[in-house]
Amino acid sequence: MNAVRFSVGARTHGGGVEPGNDIVRFRNVGMRYDVGPEVLRDVSFRIAAGSFHFLTGPSGAGKSSLLRLMYLANAPSRGEVHVFGRETVRLPRREIAAVRRRIGVVFQDFRLLERLSARANVALPLRIAGDRGSAADERVIELIRWVGLGEFADVLPAQLSGGQRQRIAIARALITRPDLVLADEPTASVDDRVGMRILHLLEEMHRSGTTIVVATHNRGLISRFNHPQIRIEDGTLVEGGAP
Amino acid sequence: MMLQRALPNPQIDLPLAADATQRFLPRIIAFMTYLAAIALAVIALFSAAGSGWRESLSGALTVEVRPLAADAGEAALERRTEAALAFLRAQPGIARAEPVPAERLTTLLEPWLGRAGGVGDLTLPRLIDVTRGGEPALDATALAARLAEAVPGARLDDHRDWLQRLRGLIAVMEIVVLGVIVLIAAATAVTVVFTTRTGLAIHRDEIELLHLLGADDSYVARQFARQAGVAALLGALAGLALAAATLVALRLVIGPAELAILPAMTPTLGDAAGVVALPLAIVAVSAGTAHVTVLRTLARIL
Ligand SMILES: Nc1ncnc2c1ncn2[C@@H]1O[C@H](COP(=O)(O)OP(=O)(O)OP(=O)(O)O)[C@@H](O)[C@H]1O
Ligand SMILES: [Mg+2]
Numbered sequence: 001m002n003a004v005r006f007s008v009g010a011r012t013h014g015g016g017v018e019p020g021n022d023i024v025r026f027r028n029v030g031m032r033y034d035v036g037p038e039v040l041r042d043v044s045f046r047i048a049a050g051s052f053h054f055l056t057g058p059s060g061a062g063k064s065s066l067l068r069l070m071y072l073a074n075a076p077s078r079g080e081v082h083v084f085g086r087e088t089v090r091l092p093r094r095e096i097a098a099v100r101r102r103i104g105v106v107f108q109d110f111r112l113l114e115r116l117s118a119r120a121n122v123a124l125p126l127r128i129a130g131d132r133g134s135a136a137d138e139r140v141i142e143l144i145r146w147v148g149l150g151e152f153a154d155v156l157p158a159q160l161s162g163g164q165r166q167r168i169a170i171a172r173a174l175i176t177r178p179d180l181v182l183a184d185e186p187t188a189s190v191d192d193r194v195g196m197r198i199l200h201l202l203e204e205m206h207r208s209g210t211t212i213v214v215a216t217h218n219r220g221l222i223s224r225f226n227h228p229q230i231r232i233e234d235g236t237l238v239e240g241g242a243p
Numbered sequence: 244m245m246l247q248r249a250l251p252n253p254q255i256d257l258p259l260a261a262d263a264t265q266r267f268l269p270r271i272i273a274f275m276t277y278l279a280a281i282a283l284a285v286i287a288l289f290s291a292a293g294s295g296w297r298e299s300l301s302g303a304l305t306v307e308v309r310p311l312a313a314d315a316g317e318a319a320l321e322r323r324t325e326a327a328l329a330f331l332r333a334q335p336g337i338a339r340a341e342p343v344p345a346e347r348l349t350t351l352l353e354p355w356l357g358r359a360g361g362v363g364d365l366t367l368p369r370l371i372d373v374t375r376g377g378e379p380a381l382d383a384t385a386l387a388a389r390l391a392e393a394v395p396g397a398r399l400d401d402h403r404d405w406l407q408r409l410r411g412l413i414a415v416m417e418i419v420v421l422g423v424i425v426l427i428a429a430a431t432a433v434t435v436v437f438t439t440r441t442g443l444a445i446h447r448d449e450i451e452l453l454h455l456l457g458a459d460d461s462y463v464a465r466q467f468a469r470q471a472g473v474a475a476l477l478g479a480l481a482g483l484a485l486a487a488a489t490l491v492a493l494r495l496v497i498g499p500a501e502l503a504i505l506p507a508m509t510p511t512l513g514d515a516a517g518v519v520a521l522p523l524a525i526v527a528v529s530a531g532t533a534h535v536t537v538l539r540t541l542a543r544i545l
Contacts, residue, residue, distance in 0.1 A: 073455055093542075094459055101457030111452050115258035124256060128458045172456075 021085065022046040023180055023211045024070055029079035031065055038077065038235060039065050045230055045241025047213065052206045053240075054222050055215040057232040063215040064108055066232065067182045070213070071105050072096050084179070101129055104173035106183035108215075110165050112157040112172075119144060119153040122171045129176055143171045146201070148194075162189035170198060174205060181205060183214045187221060195221055256453065257446050257463075259470040264441045268471070268529075269478035271434050276482025276525055277489075279427045283521065284490055286420045287514055293413040296406070304373035304383065306331065306340075309396045310366040317366065324369040327394045331373060334386065338376025342369060373399075431525065432532045435475075439467050439536040450541075464537035468530040475529035479522035 024047040031040040040062045047053060055063050068074045069081050072088050081088045083099055091099065104125070112121045123140045126132070144153050147167040149160075157165055166189045173181060181202065187195035199214070199221060206212050213230075216222065222229070231239035259265050308324045324342060331340040348367055375381050387399035443450065450463055 071455060097454070097457050097459040100455060103457075105455060111448075111455075113256060113258075113449060113452070115261070116256060120256075124453075125456050127256070128453065128456050128462060 104178035272478025280486035336381030471533035
């Protein structure tokens with residue numbers, strides 16, 4: 001489909017990510033937004049290093065909220081969230097930033113910076129990690145080609161279709177070769193053909209050792225892969241996740 | 244400003260330059276720089292004038308021989324002037340004593356008395372320029388007393404009172420102008436604080452995204468500091484150019500009579516350093532203020 005392949009290569013981080021360790025561990029976690037009701041209740045599960053999980057459940061069940069806890073955008077209202085073996089509630093601000101740099105997130109609403117070109121959006125995590133220079137630039141353009149948007153590298157997000165924006169968001173999540181990739185509905189805006197391509201890209205990352213969690217309700221896609229599921233309904237865990 | 248939008252800064256992820264408040268910043272800073280530059284020019288002028296006068300006066304003394312009621316016309320005044328000259332030339336510690344020619348005196352007084360005269364019937368005092376020199380050094384106070392005794396109507400002026408008052412005046416001026424500059428710096432900092440806080444509010448979502456991608460607070464702070472630095476540099480250069488234009492225009496407007504009492508303003512190395520230092524200081528104040536404001540605000544709201 002595309003001659004250019006994204007070389008996953010050696011990872012830059014990787015401390016404490018040997019297979020068998022838990023990358024993520026939830027213990028009796030509850031979560032609420034501000035003073036609202038609990039949107040997650042008594043959630044316990046673990047995600048082993050190097051695994052690939054689908055996070056499923058009906059709309060409004062709490063998938064995005066669960067992911068927000070994992071990338072430290074929210075704190076649990078009770079229970080414990082461990083990421084890379086660290087209890088997140090007690091982490092000082094600086095270390096929160098360091099943990100986040102090891103996580104690549106595909107946001108459900110993409111969250112691209114509208115004033116930056118596709119290329120600059122994809123390069124953003126590298127800049128934040130202090131990784132500049134021509135090697136980084138080359139990696140950015142290579143990855144943009146891999147998601148099939150080579151001609152759109154210098155275009156602003158506003159000029160891209162929903163599916164194209166989604167693919168730029170995915171490229172941004174993968175550019176630093178993070179230890180953990182959290183993808184929130186990464187195939188929602190694309191047809192099944194591109195959706196399969198995206199999942200194969202994540203598969204390739206997984207094979208190189210990256211831990212992957214994909215939230216989706218696309219049963220068709222899930223059924224083509226043999227990966228374990230974590231299923232939540234109405235804020236509670238109903239299936240999977242080896243507590 | 245236009246230039247700022249034409250050259251998007253590759254170091255800045257947040258679209259800060261497009262904010263209305265950010266576009267305002269170079270203009271305010273230009274205004275502040277203009278005021279500060281004019282204030283500094285005033286200081287430079289006064290201290291140059293002060294040291295110019297000090298230099299030309301500190302080695303010099305003036306003896307004034309005044310007409311007395313008892314004088315029978317110019318001849319008596321002339322005789323007393325000769326006596327004073329003879330007295331002075333005999334003193335140790337005096338290198339030279341020369342009468343100031345009458346024409347020079349008239350020229351000196353011209354701006355005040357007018358060219359046409361009125362000086363005609365007025366008997367002007369005679370002046371003697373005295374230059375110090377030789378051993379032992381001159382004791383001006385003792386000399387003044389002996390001179391007054393030897394030659395009636397002769398008075399020695401060593402300009403010390405006048406110089407002291409001049410020095411005091413210049414010191415006060417410098418303090419006032421420095422105070423004004425401190426106030427200008429404070430006003431600039433307050434403006435940058437306001438602009439930065441507004442920017443943080445406008446770009447709340449984008450800053451949250453940077454945080455989620457692993458940026459720490461200082462990464463965000465650097466973006467605001469760079470933006471404020473660029474705005475300050477543009478503003479400072481514009482303000483400096485305006486101030487230079489104003490000073491040149493003033494120089495052209497000011498008449499030769501007023502120029503005569505000011506020393507020749509040849510720019511010194513110090514002036515050149517000031518011209519470079521002012522925009523740099525303004526950039527440093529602006530960027531530093533933006534940086535600190537971001538760190539403080541983020542630590543408080545998150
Ligand atoms: N920012 C928020 N503030 C308050 N409540 C929220 C917020 N975001 C989500 N919720 C609530 O939390 C619950 C779970 O929402 P969440 O977005 O996690 O569901 P989801 O499983 O991702 O749904 P979808 O499949 O539609 O994306 C919902 O009841 C929702 O109304
Ligand atoms: Mg969701």
